[in-house]
Amino acid sequence: MFLSELIxxxxxxxxGLSFVILMxxxxxxxxxxxPNERLxxxxxxxLFGCVGTIVTLSRIGQESGAHINPAVxxxxxxxxxxxxxxxxxxxxxQLLGGCLGALPLLAWGSMGRSIDFGATIPGKGYSTAAVVxxxxxxxxxxxxxxxxxxxxxxxxxYTPFVIPFLYALMVxxxxxxxxxxxxPARTLGPALISGRWDGWWIYWVGPMLGMMVAILVCSSLxxxxxxxxxxxxxxxxxxxxxxMAGPT
Numbered sequence: 272m273f274l275s276e277l278i279x280x281x282x283x284x285x286x287g288l289s290f291v292i293l294m295x296x297x298x299x300x301x302x303x304x305x306p307n308e309r310l311x312x313x314x315x316x317x318l319f320g321c322v323g324t325i326v327t328l329s330r331i332g333q334e335s336g337a338h339i340n341p342a343v344x345x346x347x348x349x350x351x352x353x354x355x356x357x358x359x360x361x362x363x364x365q366l367l368g369g370c371l372g373a374l375p376l377l378a379w380g381s382m383g384r385s386i387d388f389g390a391t392i393p394g395k396g397y398s399t400a401a402v403v404x405x406x407x408x409x410x411x412x413x414x415x416x417x418x419x420x421x422x423x424x425x426x427x428x429y430t431p432f433v434i435p436f437l438y439a440l441m442v443x444x445x446x447x448x449x450x451x452x453x454x455p456a457r458t459l460g461p462a463l464i465s466g467r468w469d470g471w472w473i474y475w476v477g478p479m480l481g482m483m484v485a486i487l488v489c490s491s492l493x494x495x496x497x498x499x500x501x502x503x504x505x506x507x508x509x510x511x512x513x514x515m516a517g518p519t
Contacts, residue, residue, distance in 0.1 A: 273364040275334035279326040280368030287319035288389035296382035316442035320435030327431040336500030340454040342478040347499035365456040373460030387465035391450030405449035406477020414485035422492035
């Protein structure tokens, strides 16, 4: 379970940030092909989200539930769908996966370095409070969306497919403020290889606050969620996820 989560997070960071570098790195032909920056941001966010969707639908997602984000894992813990031991294991696996997934990005060379390999850093001219709030709001939207999708049986099977569209909407609107991380593991990887640790704590505090507010607002929906998975809900060979979630 934890190994699958590590691999899934590594795939998200490597694949997703490769799209970021391709679309925005210095010397990339995509800058000429799609000169409109907001359109490129929306497309990049959609493709980044698609990487997460593929991970969720894959055997990796079948084994671990494809949280691939410490904020999502903590949300499931707050909803009493994970025990503490599993929660810690998930988060450690995600952070290791984020670091390992960032290493192949070095192959992009100067194109990757030109944008710090996709590191999320506070936008110029914005206060610390504004940057934190940007992460709070976007993570709130992410976790709330997951709660709505997972709470209703007729919506659950669409959960992985909603995320690319959600990020394609959020990123062009918010990325200039905080970079729209919503995921501490996604931020840790490129920070490690680029050395850009600007406001690193924001990308823990913001997503966790956003997650907690979303869980509180969606508390009635949280009670309807059965297991700590985004897909493959019935695939639980050892009944591990169902045991952690308790009676529904």
